[in-house]
Amino acid sequence: MENTCDTRQRILDSARDLIYANSYAEVGVAAICDHAGVKKGSFYHFFPSKQELVLAMLDAFYLDMKERLGDKAFIDELPPLARLERFTQLAYEFQLQLHQTTGMVLGCPFGNLANEVSTHDEVIRARLEQIFKKFHTLIRNTLEEANDSGTLNHINADATAQAMLAYFEGVMLMAKNQNNTDVIKQLLPAMSSIRIHNN
Amino acid sequence: MENTCDTRQRILDSARDLIYANSYAEVGVAAICDHAGVKKGSFYHFFPSKQELVLAMLDAFYLDMKERLGDKAFIDELPPLARLERFTQLAYEFQLQLHQTTGMVLGCPFGNLANEVSTHDEVIRARLEQIFKKFHTLIRNTLEEANDSGTLNHINADATAQAMLAYFEGVMLMAKNQNNTDVIKQLLPAMSSIRIHNN
DNA sequence: ATTATAGTTGACTGATCGGTCAAGTCAATA
């Protein structure tokens, strides 16, 4: 045919579509193959297992989200706290667009998977922890920069960054459960005002 | 044998144990029956479907959590904000005990299920939304009481209660993903200091 | 032209999925 890596990419895209909109356990390899227009034999030529596919999908998903959200929000041109506000705004717009397309609030792809597999798939659990740690570092660095410039006083940047990340995930979960993007619109902006102080 | 309703209760307990520790999709009816010491035919004598079992399990789980956490924390003897602090403390101790028993941080049973099924099981999704609404009302009433007594000024009690609930769920998710109760210990107390103001 | 390699195909495996069913046990009622 034309392209050798096209099949692999189609499988990754299909897995992303289906697993994000449903769940890891609900979406079978056969469904991923059907949606990708690929036979099951080809699937196992490119990926040794469903688990390995999901790991590859997560890495690609992280890069995409980093480009679409992280790299657009955490820029030096903005004051530190404004970066957090832009991040929440971009995340809201992302969910809004998905909701218009699919009719569902899908929430955070990493939070979804973390909730599902953390207790019984150590490999995927650890990969998701890595991904969360990268987002955590983005936020923590921003808070430390604000700390240094005197914008904040004596906050625990590490704990506050974790708290903001947790709040983000919680808001996404509530919006997903209510299938309502207004939840994000109303609650998420408060993320940047969360503070955890030393002692 | 001895007790007619014992079987039904054993099935409910088994489902609670297994689904809470894993997930809805991962735990099959056969596994629930094995763990309950019951044959599959008996299962379908008491429950018409796996979905109906989960609905019954959720109702029982809610009542249990309300007794163990809600009724112990939201009491008139405590000042409003102290109730929230007691709630977070009791939730932490609950997770700590489960972690010692199972070796895993299991998070919030309702959040876990909500994340898994909200996009593809409307019945369970709606039941979970009801349960969240009850917890939301508990928190909102507490905040309004604090508002009336002048402890707080001009906060949006409804939105703040939702934000606290979201934060609670997010903290539980992060602790589950890191399999570390210290996350709860460090982050959850900040729940009661979250504020969303009008306008 | 021959060979090696990458990718494709569809049939196949054993296990498990949620759910069904007829036959049976048992205690209470009539």
Added chain:
DNA sequence: TATTGACTTGACCGATCAGTCAACTATAAT
């Protein structure tokens, strides 16, 4: 004692699960 109805049992259903495999095609290097 006969009958009823709640409960139990184990075999069974078609569908689907993740994963395998030998045969096949197409491309590229020798």
